[in-house]
Structure formats: structure tokens, C-alpha cells
Amino acid sequence: MSENPLSTDPALARFADIRSWVFDLDDTLYPSHSGLFGQVSQRILLYLQGFLAISPEAAALVRADYYRRHGTTLRGLIVEHGITPDAFLDYVHDIDHSVLTPDPALVAAIARLPGRRFIFTNGSRSHAERILSRIGFDAPFDDIFDIVRAGFVPKPHPDTYARFLSDNDIDPASAVMFEDLPRNLEVPKSLGMATVLVVPRGTGAVPVEAWEAAANTGHIDHLTDDLGVFLGRIAPRP
Structure with a gap:
């Protein structure tokens, strides 16, 4: 042993x-290095672009701001825009786990x-x-x-x-x-x-x-x- x-x-x-x-x-x-969470990050940016009708550059700034002030993008969207969390979570986690x-x-x-x-x-x-x-x-x-x-x-x-x-x-x-x-x-x-x-x-x-x-x-x-x-x-x- x-x-x-x-x-x-x-x-x-x-x-x-x-x-x-x-x-x-x-x-x-x-x-x-698997890049899995990178996929989630990209989906978060796409969600912000569509929901807020903003450019990719603006979405990156919003995400960084929400992360700093609220802990996550989701929390920022809930506090500042009253979104329904389930739809966001389903969208950002729709990724390739393979x-x-x-x-x-x-x-x-x-x-x-x-x-x-x-x-x-x-x-x-x-x-x-x-x-x-x-x-x-x-x-x-x-x-x-x-x-x-x-x-x-x-x-x-x-x-x-x-x-x-x-x-x-x-x-x-x-x-x-x-x-x-x-x-x-x-x-x-x-x-x-x-x-x-x-x-x-x-x-x-x-x-x-x-x-x-x-x-x-x-x-x-x-x-x-x-x-x-x-x-x-x-x-x-x-």
C-alpha cells in the first residue's frame, strides 16, 4: 500500500x-483548453446583441460591466431588464458538449x-x-x-x-x-x-x-x- x-x-x-x-x-x-466555456461566452454575447439590439463590441462591454457589478451577465439582465432566466439559460447552454x-x-x-x-x-x-x-x-x-x-x-x-x-x-x-x-x-x-x-x-x-x-x-x-x-x-x- x-x-x-x-x-x-x-x-x-x-x-x-x-x-x-x-x-x-x-x-x-x-x-x-477544451473551449467549452468559450462556447457559452459566445452565446452570451449573441444573446446580448439580440436582446439589446447592440453591436458585438457593445455586447462585450455590457457583459464585462454586468460581470463586474452583478457577478454574472444573467444577474445583470434580471436586475436591469427583468428578463426571464429560463430562456437565457437555455440559450447560452445550447452548445456542443462533444x-x-x-x-x-x-x-x-x-x-x-x-x-x-x-x-x-x-x-x-x-x-x-x-x-x-x-x-x-x-x-x-x-x-x-x-x-x-x-x-x-x-x-x-x-x-x-x-x-x-x-x-x-x-x-x-x-x-x-x-x-x-x-x-x-x-x-x-x-x-x-x-x-x-x-x-x-x-x-x-x-x-x-x-x-x-x-x-x-x-x-x-x-x-x-x-x-x-x-x-x-x-x-x-x-
Whole structure:
């Protein structure tokens, strides 16, 4: 039997006490180089162009503004235009999921984690289920907490984290969150959760927008460009 790195690697010692494993979805459970979320991004821009009757350039500016002030484009459209969320979600998630391939190493590593496992996403449940199916997951997650369950209030709003934790009876002190967006880890860290930032393959830098105060990375405990390998270190094969 291989030696458990949790007992030999001080950097991983915190994970010995983790019993709730919380995963973002897009660009976290699958590599960003797949381009899947790029398809979603393009659909968001097309929606804005059609709904607001604006140019592609203007749509990009609106999206950036809504992301900064509201957390997501959807939230901005709800607050400022009163749109019906379902139609937006159906439109932007009408994409080609075939770019994703099975990831048996990641599936096996997550299956070996002790305790409960969760998806916490600003997307829809149906979008999450299609992605999980393509990656090769059967039913290893205890809950998929999507934007509908969040009342269409996205991460990083503190109320959304509170609702997620309450709905699933999670103790933040024994929980970890995996995310690809640095700002979505600030609240979890403040609540006492461990935090892991998933970055694009082959990079070691924290990706942030200029306005996000790039120097502030104290809320990030760990950084990885390969989630399967990272989890494999935490839950090695027996």
C-alpha cells in the first residue's frame, strides 16, 4: 500500500480533516483548453446583441460591466431588464458538449474522497448534468447546487454561499472549495473553508482582471493546473 501523502506532506495536511468537497463546474471540472466555456461566452454575447439590439463590441462591454457589478451577465439582465432566466439559460447552454472527453483519473480520484461531494455552479443543473455525463461521472455527487437553487443570485455574493452551506448542512471548517475564478474563493476562505484555485494547464499564475486587485491572493490556499493529479495526491489509490 502506498504511503498517504496527507501524513507526509505538510502542504496537504489540512485535507485530512475535509469531509465536504465543493467543486465549481465550468473550467474547473474540465480543462479550460477544451473551449467549452468559450462556447457559452459566445452565446452570451449573441444573446446580448439580440436582446439589446447592440453591436458585438457593445455586447462585450455590457457583459464585462454586468460581470463586474452583478457577478454574472444573467444577474445583470434580471436586475436591469427583468428578463426571464429560463430562456437565457437555455440559450447560452445550447452548445456542443462533444469537445469534452472522459476523464477516468479525475472520476476515480473524486470517488475516493472521504465524505460528501458537491457541485456549486453559476450555471444550470441541466448544463452540469450534461458535462458530468461527458466526463464520465455516474452519480458521485451528493448535490448539484445551481443558479436556480441560488435564486439567481450568483457567486461571489455571500448570501449564495450561506444558502448553499445551509441547504447541505456543511461545516465550513471541514470543507474545501475548488474554483477557477479567484474572486469566488474570497467568501469561502473568510468562512473558514480551505480553497484551491484551478488554473489553465501549463500556467502557474493567478488569472485576474485588472480591477480585481491582482496582488491580493491571500484567500487562495492551493493552486493547481491539473485537478485530477492534485486530487490523486490527496486520495491516492490503495
